[in-house]
Amino acid sequence: MKCDGIGLSVSPWIGNALMLVFPRRGPAARRVDELSRGESPLWLRLLLTAGLRIGTSTPHADPAGDYAQKLFDLTSRWGRQFLSILRAKSRALVGGEVSGKGAKTVTVKEVLLSRKADVFLSYTSNAGNYPAESFRTLQIPTDENVDARYGMLLMTSRAAPLSRWLESQEALRLMAEAGFRA
Template sequence: MMLTLFAAGSLKSAFLPLLDRFRQDSGIDVVVQFGPAGLLRERIEAGESCSLFASANTQHPQALLAAGCALEVHSFAANQLNLTARVMPATDSADWLSLLRDPALTLGTSTPGCDPSGDYTWQLFDNIDAQYPGTGAAIKQRAKMLVGGRQTLTVPEGEIASAWLIRQRLADLFIGYAHYSQALVGHTDIRTLAIPQPYNVRCEYQMALLDAQPVARQLMHFILSAQGQHFLREAGFLTLDGK
């Protein structure tokens, strides 16, 4: 028995150990493909076989449900955004907003439309603009969509996009998911900065059940279970209990 899971790339650190445990407990093999959720949704809509789709937003699962491609959808985790910066004299003492405002610093992002991380980042810029008119728009105009698109850079296996882009001198700053900061603790050449309210964005993760087989539903319930939520929490995600 084998299932196919399409999952947002940001879920890799949580889902790899989660799926190992699911295989051990159930004896069911799961083939997982990670990628930008918007592009994964396009593959599903084009007819690729998929039992369960775990997205970094609600929009893509809800669209599949509305189109009759999904049987049901469930929220299973949440995230926020943060800022990763190169450690250098120009960034050492500046706060997150001062860094984003600095036109001398190259700001990298993911790609809106193709990747929910890019959509959330553009929402962040709009939130900044609501507090400081013109500022968010100016930051948005400078932002470089470096990953998460159809023809953007491919981050090497095992690398975190923010750290890799900064170390490759392709960006000085990167806006990405906050759970990655857990894996970057102790790195001396980069630092992560929290983005406070009312600017930050709640990134709600939702999955769509696409296969009526009981084993597909079994995997969905495992992700929603206390055991599945443990793996998400350990990887730095906000879970259904609000922690």
């Protein structure tokens, strides 16, 4: 791939996607167990549940927020109204600007445990951050999900050994174990 004079080369590397995460003891967990088969996917029916609060990262400040909005866009294939419903129900709760004395970044776990949201759209690579005894995750199938692609820019020849290792089967296996896609 072309790198326009910045570094030596650019190559595609790994990918990521979104999933739903929610507390084991909460309205989303109760609802997902009650939902029956329908024309739209389970993850979408869960998000459309009346009264269920959806948390996302902040669009334009955190790429995960932009991917959440893109996922909402994709729901129009099941119903035109779903995009506006999901945007109205969702709140950007992490990944935004943090300012002021003593201000700190809020985590998805804190958002869910403090009940500011019932379900959160998170990267699949974050699944390990949510202990199974406290949280459940719901995967969104690849053909219904966004495709977050990450590339690698080789800046100098000194980094070539690292670049080769990052593209090796071993490194890609480790990334897959961490929830990324090769």
